[in-house]
Amino acid sequence: MLKKAFTFLAIALLVVFLVGELVGRYFGLHDYPTHVSSDTFEYIHSPNQDRTIYGNHFITNEFSMRSEPISPEDSLIVLLIGDSVVNGGNLTDHDSLASTLLEKSLSDELGQKVRVLNIAAGSWGPDNGMEYVKKYGLFGADAIVLVFSSHDAHDNIKLERSIVDNHPQYFSKNYPLAWGKLAERGWQQVEGRLFKKNKQNKIDNSDLGISEEKDFNAGFAYFRDVAASENIPLFLYLHASLEELKKQELNDDGLEIVQFSDSNNIQLITELETDLKPADFRDGIHYSDAGQKHLAKELQPLLLDVLE
16 A cells, blocks of 8 residues: 555656646746856857747847847848847847847848847946947947946946856856756745845845946947947937836936936937837836837837938
């Protein structure tokens, strides 16, 4: 009788294990997009990825952009630089990204291959983009678009320690089994409930390289200068948070970005002045698929004007 009970338990556990693994693999938990460290711009997605996560196609090219590979056939180049709003993250399919939508619409309008290169990573500020461009160059850009939010005014790089493999959102390799990620997520929930103080200490602003200093982010001035010296049209798109949308006003950091843009003659698009809607958000800051379409719609005529 006892032997039968152990046999039944073993079979039940095996079934649970197999079903859990299959479900986890269905959602791509064994195949998350990974990151690599940088000693200048902190981190970025690993290059040359082609994955499916939560049913969404996620690719990066040889330069870690969330874009198709660079091709000699590319005739017009736009650099779209930002943070997770531009990158889209795991919940945005490649075909739903504003960069992908713009590539198609601009190429159709102009009758030549236009590239809108998605240079972005979660929690990046303008200075991360600055360091990326210093390393890899401007790729022969015909236009540069910076997409940042009010909180990026003082979101300065902080290189005290590597983010990759020291923060749960930024890791360099996957578990061999989907159960590895399931167990990790489960433990994070337990840790969050039982050890709230410790969890807060592990996942704070410094882990994401966000400085609390009040120095205005140097990346804004860098792109102003490089665009002027290379005669490249520069646009700064000030993305609104859901809170700013509801209040219909920018916070003090956002106003500081507006002041910088006005005093430096940078073409600024303030998203609060567009027809942005709550449905364009999936949370307090990130775009839904509708939001990605909104960004593409707002940038399309501006880019068309300078690329024609």
